[in-house]
Amino acid sequence: MELKTLTFIVVGLSFALYIGIAIWARAGTTKEFYVAGGNVHPIINGMATGADWMSAASFISMAGLIAFLGYGGSVYLMGWTGGYVLLAVLLAPYLRKFGKFTVPQFIGDRYYSQTARIVAVICLIFISFTYVAGQMRGVGIVFSRFLEVDITTGLIIGMGLVFFYAVLGGMKGITYTQVAQYIVLIFAYTIPAVFISLQIAGNPLPQLGLGGHTGDVYFLDKLNQTVTDLGFAAYTSGNKSMIDVFCITLALMAGTAGLPHVIVRFFTVPTVHDARLSAGWALVFIAILYTTAPAVGAMARYNLHATVNTAVAAGGDVFAPESSIQGETRPEWMKRWEKTGLIKWEDKNGDGRIQYYNEKSKDPAFLAKAEAAGWKGNELGSDKKGKFDGTVDRDIMVLANPEIAGLPNWVIALIAAGGIAAALSTAAGLLLVISSSISHDLLKGVFAKDISEKGELMAGRVAAAVAVCVAGYLGYNPPGFVAQVVAFAFGLACASLFPTIVMGIFSKTMNRGGAIAGMLTGLIFTMTYIVYFKRDVLLGMDKVPDSQWLFGISPEGIGVIGMILNFVMAYIVMKMTPACPEHIQHLVEGIRYPRGAAAAQAQH
Amino acid sequence: MPNPQGFDPKAYWSATLKLLVTTLIIWFIVSFGAGILFRDALDGIHLGGYPLGFWFAQQGSIFVFVGLIFWYAKRMDKIDREHDVHED
Numbered sequence: 001m002e003l004k005t006l007t008f009i010v011v012g013l014s015f016a017l018y019i020g021i022a023i024w025a026r027a028g029t030t031k032e033f034y035v036a037g038g039n040v041h042p043i044i045n046g047m048a049t050g051a052d053w054m055s056a057a058s059f060i061s062m063a064g065l066i067a068f069l070g071y072g073g074s075v076y077l078m079g080w081t082g083g084y085v086l087l088a089v090l091l092a093p094y095l096r097k098f099g100k101f102t103v104p105q106f107i108g109d110r111y112y113s114q115t116a117r118i119v120a121v122i123c124l125i126f127i128s129f130t131y132v133a134g135q136m137r138g139v140g141i142v143f144s145r146f147l148e149v150d151i152t153t154g155l156i157i158g159m160g161l162v163f164f165y166a167v168l169g170g171m172k173g174i175t176y177t178q179v180a181q182y183i184v185l186i187f188a189y190t191i192p193a194v195f196i197s198l199q200i201a202g203n204p205l206p207q208l209g210l211g212g213h214t215g216d217v218y219f220l221d222k223l224n225q226t227v228t229d230l231g232f233a234a235y236t237s238g239n240k241s242m243i244d245v246f247c248i249t250l251a252l253m254a255g256t257a258g259l260p261h262v263i264v265r266f267f268t269v270p271t272v273h274d275a276r277l278s279a280g281w282a283l284v285f286i287a288i289l290y291t292t293a294p295a296v297g298a299m300a301r302y303n304l305h306a307t308v309n310t311a312v313a314a315g316g317d318v319f320a321p322e323s324s325i326q327g328e329t330r331p332e333w334m335k336r337w338e339k340t341g342l343i344k345w346e347d348k349n350g351d352g353r354i355q356y357y358n359e360k361s362k363d364p365a366f367l368a369k370a371e372a373a374g375w376k377g378n379e380l381g382s383d384k385k386g387k388f389d390g391t392v393d394r395d396i397m398v399l400a401n402p403e404i405a406g407l408p409n410w411v412i413a414l415i416a417a418g419g420i421a422a423a424l425s426t427a428a429g430l431l432l433v434i435s436s437s438i439s440h441d442l443l444k445g446v447f448a449k450d451i452s453e454k455g456e457l458m459a460g461r462v463a464a465a466v467a468v469c470v471a472g473y474l475g476y477n478p479p480g481f482v483a484q485v486v487a488f489a490f491g492l493a494c495a496s497l498f499p500t501i502v503m504g505i506f507s508k509t510m511n512r513g514g515a516i517a518g519m520l521t522g523l524i525f526t527m528t529y530i531v532y533f534k535r536d537v538l539l540g541m542d543k544v545p546d547s548q549w550l551f552g553i554s555p556e557g558i559g560v561i562g563m564i565l566n567f568v569m570a571y572i573v574m575k576m577t578p579a580c581p582e583h584i585q586h587l588v589e590g591i592r593y594p595r596g597a598a599a600a601q602a603q604h
Numbered sequence: 605m606p607n608p609q610g611f612d613p614k615a616y617w618s619a620t621l622k623l624l625v626t627t628l629i630i631w632f633i634v635s636f637g638a639g640i641l642f643r644d645a646l647d648g649i650h651l652g653g654y655p656l657g658f659w660f661a662q663q664g665s666i667f668v669f670v671g672l673i674f675w676y677a678k679r680m681d682k683i684d685r686e687h688d689v690h691e692d
Contacts, residue, residue, distance in 0.1 A: 280674045
């Protein structure tokens with residue numbers, strides 16, 4: 001069957017499944033709308049958390065990032081999984097015991113302050129919208145690349161679907177569709193990986209294949225040899241400074257733990273015991289993808305080099321003219337993906353062959369050999385607005401992976417369905433926290449306290465509907481820097497919400513003034529730093545050289561400094577302002593032990 | 605809500621914090637320690653085709669995280685029972 005038809009069928013079937021689940025899991029009460037009734041089984045919740053957490057970026061971009069960064073890609077692997085340990089021991093059980101519906105509500109109640117609650121809502125909305133715009137864009141891209149409809153149509157279909165189950169079903173609808181989406185995305189991710197690992201290392205488990213043999217040498221040694229032969233840095237060594245790797249990893253971990261759409265998932269389980277277990281299950285389901293990704297990345301990188309330079313797999317001289325493949329006979333997948341601009345061949349030396357190497361190598365011996373071979377610059381890259389750009393788009397490493405490895409069409413169709421599932425499930429989770437922070441925190445909590453349950457449910461639905469439209473608009477007309485500002489979401493969560501919640505649980509004396517001052521300090525510092533060093537992409541100004549980074553920490557890792565400032569400022573202001581009242585100290589005492597968690601939510 | 609009868613919040617909390625610190629030390633060692641700070645030294649050792657530091661950074665730390673959470677959850681259950689504040 002033709003690939004496009006097959007893709008339509010697979011994606012269509014997955015949509016039918018989501019719609020069916022959404023109709024079955026309609027929400028009737030605010031408790032169902034906000035926390036899925038509070039009785040989701042920890043394993044089910046773990047699976048939903050996995051889908052909620054793994055976004056279009058995890059599914060489509062991460063393996064490609066790792067492929068080109070090698071060891072440097074570890075920051076994402078550790079950073080986006082280690083956060084669950086923090087969640088399990090620092091946040092989830094205690095917030096579950098507290099037993100309310102939203103993150104700003106905890107902050108508002110714990111710090112006995114509407115101002116704190118509103119500041120938390122601002123942090124939450126900023127974090128979540130940054131994130132959701134990228135998801136909607138991801139949906140549009142998958143549609144346009146696999147189904148050849150234009151991005152707008154793809155976006156509208158995606159919006160319609162999310163609208164349907166998020167507005168109708170709230171958290172309940174989202175939870176059960178996320179379970180289905182997890183299953184779709186994990187199959188889509190692992191099946192090609194298993195095939196490729198079998199091809200390259202003869203081992204069906206990619207986690208073992210990456211450390212296994214190809215021919216009579218270890219695969220990683222072979223890959224290191226290949227990339228260094230072509231002038232790139234060795235795969236298993238890094239090129240970022242240690243302090244930067246350290247800070248980025250920590251910022252991603254603490255940011256993960258502070259992301260509102262992840263935290264609220266732990267409000268949906270019945271007990272504190274379940275909240276702890278559920279964090280473990282979530283990480284099990286996430287780890288299946290995250291431990292596969294390094295193999296996908298490394299093997300895709302190898303396959304790409306082996307495709308364009310025959311000496312890589314067969315051995316021999318990579319500089320020999322006949323080693324580089326002829327442009328005319330380049331594989332079909334390359335021609336197909338050239339239409340999307342993700343990959344582009346430009347014959348710089350006019351020999352009709354493709355030379356793919358690191359023209360910016362710092363090794364003079366390598367450059368001399370390249371020149372002697374008649375290579376006049378790297379010829380494989382991507383298309384950036386009609387111009388040749390010397391880097392192959394990282395997304396192609398997952399999207400075209402099955403084609404590069406010559407896998408059957410149904411596997412390719414599955415990748416499309418998986419990419420859409422990953423984007424939709426994350427978008428839905430984000431839209432829900434946005435809408436509940438508006439209907440529950442701003443309306444019910446501050447501006448319209450006497451709103452009825454029915455009115456609040458309606459407000460939640462309207463807010464979700466508006467949020468879907470805003471997200472769709474941002475996806476259609478991205479502010480040009482969506483991909484660049486993911487650092488924002490994690491940095492801000494790491495510097496604002498995470499420390500404030502942790503202090504709320506682990507300090508009985510932290511007071512209103514300290515919390516607000518800390519949150520604002522973390523937020524403003526981190527935001528200013530990121531905007532300053534990314535002003536070339538954000539504001540179109542001249543780039544500030546990276547050499548000016550504070551302590552050599554990149555904008556991706558600066559959230560860690562923001563977090564430290566948050567703690568320090570909170571402590572100083574706490575000492576200068578009136579002490580935390582007695583009844584709040586009792587409240588903190590009460591959330592520290594599990595008994596009575598079910599009752600806490602029932603009283604709500 | 606009043607505390608459960610005969611419950612010693614101080615003892616419970618110090619047991620909890622002790623477990624928490626242990627957990628976070630392990631969390632730190634496998635990721636920041638083995639995967640970042642001491643990676644170069646560990647890379648001299650091989651685990652199959654993996655340099656050990658690289659393995660911790662891209663595989664090992666994640667496996668340990670998973671095990672660590674379940675271990676923590678189990679130990680917390682035990683502490684909850686000992687202090688009689690577990691859920692029914």
